[in-house]
Amino acid sequence: MTWKATFEKWKQYDELETDLGVKLKELEENPAELEDAFYKTLTFGTGGMRGILGPGTNRMNTYTIRKAVEGLALYMLEHIEGARDKGVAIAYDSRYMSQEFSVEAARVLGAHGIKAYVYESLRPTPYLSFAVRHLQTAAGIMITASHNPPEYNGFKVYNDQGAQMPPAEANELISYVNSVESELTVPVLDQEEIERDGLLNWIGEDVDKAYMERLMGIIRNPEMIREQSDISIVFTPLHGTAYQPVLNGLEQAGFTNVHVVEEQAKPDPEFSTVSSPNPEEHQAFAKAIELGKEKGADLLIATDPDADRLGVAVQNEEGEYEVLTGNQLGTLTIDYLLSQTTPLPEDATVIKTIVTTEMGRKVAEHYGARMIETLTGFKFIAEQIEAFNETGDGTFLYGFEESYGYLVDEYVRDKDAVQAAITASELAAYWRQEGKTLYQALRSLYERHGYYLEGLHSLTLKGKEGTEKIQQIMDHFREEQPSQIGSYKVIAVEDYSDQTRTFLDGRKSETIDLPKENVVKYILEEDAWCCLRPSGTEPKIKCYFGVKTDAPETSAERLEELKEAMVSKMESVIQESVK
Template sequence: MDTQLAFRVKHWLEQDPDPRTRQELQGLMDNGNEAELQQRFSGRLAFGTAGLRGVVEAGPMGMNRLVVQQTSAGLGAYLKQQVSDLDTRGVVIGYDGRHDSKQFSEDAAGVLSAMGIKVYLTSKVAPTPLVAFGVIHLDAAAGIVVTASHNPPQYNGYKVYWGNGAQIIPPHDSGIAACIEKVATESIKLLDLESASNKGKLVMLEDDFYQSYRQGIKAAAVLQNHTKPELVSLSYTAMHGVGAEMAETVLADAGVTQVYSVAAQREPDGDFPTVNFPNPEEKGAMDLVIAEAKKHGAMLACANDPDADRFAVAVRTLAGDYQMLTGDQVGVLFGHYLMSHAEKNQRLTCTTIVSSSLLSKVAASLDGTCLTTLTGFKWLTNVAMAEQTEDNQCLFAYEEALGYMVGSMVWDKDGLSALVAFAQLTAELASQGKTIWDRLEDIYREHGFHLNAQVSIALKPTTPNIGAYLRKNLPSVIAGKQVLSTDDISCGLRTFKDGNTQAIVLPASDVLIFKLEGGGRVIVRPSGTEPKIKCYYEVVASMGSDDSLESVQIRAQAEMDSFIAAHQASLPQ
C-alpha cells in the first residue's frame, strides 16, 4: 500500500473517537482495499454555503464523528475571529431523526463548549426551521442543524446559520472552510455534556423553547386569517421525519380540526422504511398521504420533508383524484394570497432565477415588488434582509424546490408555517365555495398559463465546455423563437437583441438566461463537477375564454415538449 496513504489512515485512526468507524477503516486496511481508501482520503468533505452533506462513513470524505468535531472546531475558531460578543451570544444546535444526528449534535456541542463558547442544544429532535427561529429568538451568534433533509438514509449533513438567522453566504463559507483545514491538523478537545452544563457553557432547550416557536406561529401577522378553518380537511405525513408533533399542534392552534396523519410515517425513523427516497418530489413518496386523503375524502394531501423545512401538497380534483401542485404553483398561490391580505408596508416578495416568472407578474399587479436572486434560500433571505425597508417589509419568498418562507419569523424555508398558511388559504376559498383550482385558473387567466420544466443533460466527456461555447456563439433564435435578451450571470451583463447592454446585480455564477419572444425562457447551468448541464425551461400560454385549465395545460405541455427537443438538438454533442 502507498506509504503516504497508510500514514494518513493511521493518523486518522489515532484521532477517530468512534469505534465503529475505526473498525470500518481498519477492515479496509486489513483487506488491502487501497482503491476504497484512496477515495476516502482523496480530500475532505467540502464545506460550502450549505455546510456539509455526505454519506455516513469513515474517513475525511465522509460524514462521521471526527469530521463533525473538526468542522465544529473550525466553525468555533471562525466565530471567535468574527463575532466580538460571541461569549454572551453562543450557538444554537438542533438535529433531525437520522441515526447519527443526536451523536453528531452532541459532538458539536462538546467541541464548542470546550472552546468556551456557550451552546444551546435541543433536548430532542427539532425541525430545521426551529433552529433558524432559535438563532433570532435567543440572539445567538450562529446555529447548527445536523440534518440531511430529504437525502437518502445513508446521508447526513451539518448546516450552518449566521447570527441573522439566515444560511451562510460567502465569504463566511470559505472563511469557515479555511479554519476547518487548519484545525484538522490539531488535536481537538471536547467537554462531555455534564461538564459543559456544570461550567455554564451548555443550556438544554426544553419544551419551553418548542412552545416559543409554536406561539410565534400562532401570533404571526401573516397567519391571522381565521376564515372558517373547520371547512378544511387534510391528510398529513412527516415522511418518517421530525415534523408531525409540531405540524399537528400548529394546525390545531389555527382551528384546523380535520387532520389525518399517516400513522406509518409519523414517527422519526432514519431508515425511511416506506419510501424509496424521502423527498416529496420523488415518484411514490406521496402515495401513502394521498391514500389517507382518499380514505377521508380530504381536500388536501400535505407533506413535510424529513426535517420539515419543505412543504408539498396534492389537491383533490373534481373527479376525486389528487394532483400534486408544483413548487411554482404553490409559490404563486402563496404570493397572490399573502399580497392580497398584507399591510401596505409589506409588499416585498422574492424568488430565484430558476423559479417561475409568474410571481413577479402577480406582484406587479398587486402593487408589490418581486426580487430575483440566485438559486438557494441562502440568497433569497440574505438579499431580502438587505433590500427590505421600513416601508417595504419582506412578506414572502420561495424557490421551486418546495421551499417557502411565509412572513419573516424564520429567515429560511419553513414547511410548518407554510402548512398553516396553505390550510388558511384553502379555508378562505372554501368559505366562498371555491377551490385551489379556481384560484389558479383566475391567476392564469390574468397573467397566462406558466409551465416550467427542468432537464439534466448528460454530455460526452469530449463535448466542448457548454458555457464557453454558448458565450462564444450566442444564439439569436432558440426553437424558432427570437432571443430578446441574454443574461450572463458570470459577468453580470444583460445583452439585448439590438446589442444594447445593462448590468445585472447578482453574484457571479456560471448561468446563462435566454428570454424569448412570446414569454418563453431557457436557463442553462453547466455543472462545474461533471459532464452535464441543467436546463430550466418556461413557456407561457395565453388562456382564452374557451380554454379550461386542462386544455391550456395540454397545449402548453405540447409546446414545452417541442421547445425542449429543439433546444437540446441545438446544443453541441
C-alpha cells in the first residue's frame, strides 16, 4: 500500500479522533509533511518507539499506541504462561498525551483479558521498572520520550525482569507488532468496563514506599551524611517526574539543606523554561546555577522528564559552576563506591557501554574490580546483571553510560536518576568532609590515572532522506576504512554489524562477543578511539570520541583535532550524496 493510499484510509475512517481529524486536514496543505507522516510506519525498535505527536502511521497517536500494545498482547499470550493474570505495569511522564496513552494501552490489554496496573499519576521510568519487579507482572510499558522536545512522545516496553527487552526478545515482539494489519481497527474495551472487571488497577503509594525503602539501601555512609547534612544542594526536575521522588529520597537520607528551582518544579509538557529538558545540555542548568549562586550551593542536580538521567554541576577552581559529563560523574561514583565497599567481593564488577570512558575501567581495576562492556543502551547492562544472577559469575556493583545514565542497585533494571541523585549527594558530602569539592576530587583522579577526555558530535538528519544519508555515512566508513584519523594511527576497526575486530597491522581478526549492531568503532594509538552509531530513538547519527594524555590542555587539543577530522569525513560523505 502506498503512503497516499494509507492516508486516504485514515481520511475516510469515520471513528478517527476529532483532534487528529482536524490536524489531518491541516496536513493536506503541506504535501511534504503529509508524506512524512504516512510514508512509513513509526519504527518499533528494540526499545519501543518514539516520534512526533500527530496523525499518521509515522507519528505517535492513539492508533499507533494501540497497534504497539496489540502486538505486545499477542506476544504475551503466545510466550508467557499466565500472562493474563500477571498483567502489565504501566507508567507515564509529564508529556502531552502521556496519561491518555497509558489508558489506551490498558484498554487494548483489557480486550485480551490481560490485567493492567497503571500508576494513578505520573512517575519516573525507574519506578516503572521497579513496579514490574515488585508486582511481578509479565511486562511493563513506559509512556515517555525522555529528553526529546515537547512535540515528541514515546512508548517503551519492559520484560518481566523490569528491563527493556534485549534484541532477541525485542525482535520477536516486533514481529507481532508488525503483524497487526491496521492500527485503526485494533479492538479496545471502555475504561469503565475494564475497571469494573478488575482489568484496570490503579497503583500508587504502596509501590512508592517499597521503592523508597530499597533506595535507602544504596547509601554507603549514613553516619557521614548526618554529620554533613547541611551540605547545600540545588535540585531541578526540569518540569518532569522527579520532584517528589528525589525530594523524598534526599530527606529520608538525611539531607536538610535542599533548594528546589521552583520555576521548574511543576510538570509542564512544554518544558517552558528550557530550550531542551536534557541535563546533558548545559543550558538546562541556567536557573539552577542562578539559585546555586544565591544559596552558595555545593552541588546542583538536574533530572530529565522521566527521571532516568541525571546531570550534576559543581564549582570549579574559579568558583563558577561547571556541568560534569556523564563520564566524569560515573568515574567519580566508581571511585567512591569501590573505596567504600569493604570487603570488596572477589568478583566485583562494574559495567559500562562501548562508548563510555575508559577511565572508568582504569579506576575499577585500581580497586581490584573488573570492568566489562556492553553495547550502547541500558538494556544490555540489565541483561548482564541478570546473567550474573543466573550464573553466579559476577557481583554487580555499578553500571553507567556516558549519556548520564547510572544504576547503583539492581532492584531497578534501567538507569535511575533518583538513585543517582542520592549517590551524587552522598559523594559531595563525603568529599566536603575530606576538604574537597567534587571538582577537586575529579582532578585528583585525573592526576592519578591520566587525563581522559571524551566528546560527542550529533548530526540530525530528519525524514526519509535523512535516514538514507545516515546509512550512507555508515556504509562509507565500513567500505573505506581509514588507516589514520587526524594525527592518530588506526590500530583496529570494530564493526559490530558482523561482530569483527580487524587489526590493521596484519594480526588475525577477532570475534566481538556482543550482539550485532549498526556501529563502527576505531581503536586508535595512545589510548584514543572514536565510534559512529546511528541513534535508535532520534533521527541522528552520533560520533563519539575519546583521548588520553598527561595534561588537560593536551587532551582538549587532541580531542578537538580528532573531532574535526571525523566531522569533516562525515560532511564530505553528505556532500557527495547531494551531487
